[in-house]
Amino acid sequence: MAAEDAALRDLYQQVILDHSRHPRNQGRLDGPDCHHARGHNPACGDEVEVWLKTGPQGQIEDIRFEGQGCAISQASASLMTLALKGASPEAARRLMADFHALVTGASAVGDAEALGNLLALEGVQKFPQRIKCATLAWHAAEQALNQGTQNGRSS
Template sequence: MSYNLDTLYRQVIMDHYKNPRNKGAIDGDALTIDMNNPTCGDRIQLHLQVEDDIVKDVKFDGEGCSISMSSASMMTQAIKGKKLDDALKMSKLFSEMMMGEDIDAGDLELEDIEALQGVSKFPARIKCATLAWKAMEKGVHKE
């Protein structure tokens, strides 16, 4: 049985939606950012714990469509343990990917995040995919 890339990407997205990574709250001192997408009702609460310019821990809670929740799960996996600058670079790359641009991730590991590439073909869903990333950017700039 052969799978095409779209099928594989859909499976990755649904896996993150059904089995979210880093869901919940952080015990102890953490920055909390609340954001929502009023157009479709997605909402996220992102918890960031930063020490010495490194994302020590990151978790999220919220509710929304499979795109927004799986994107949050993927983002938390991607930025945990990274320098803040690298997390912001990843966010910029992700935004460019959502705008349909070809991206060169260089030495930044995007891992499962590339599964969301197809969202760029659906402008109404781009805000769903970028919600967690915008929350992270907002939190980093408060830091």
């Protein structure tokens, strides 16, 4: 394999190509405990929308996404839904922070094990232009989660 193919394979690992071709948890959620937010990358026009349903303790009972984008943004969204499903708000926020640390390399990852398959996105670090692709769905999920927990507090 040529050197540049190795670098490409680093970015486009099999798990990423698999999730980009067959994204999990696509669709919408509707109901009283469902929260929705939209992520938009003006540089490329990509959009990802995230819906999540929170339980009585604020845990993420279900999560779905819709949108169009590159392999990185689609795979990241798909893997994210698997990782966040069932998570408490605290665990979800820890995961979000760790994922951010993973793709930016700005700080150390706290709990690599919790990231699981998401570790495949570490290659994004070497492609700074793509960090926004990888984090697009995560920003939307964070916003949706904030809505959920704010509503949870006020009710």
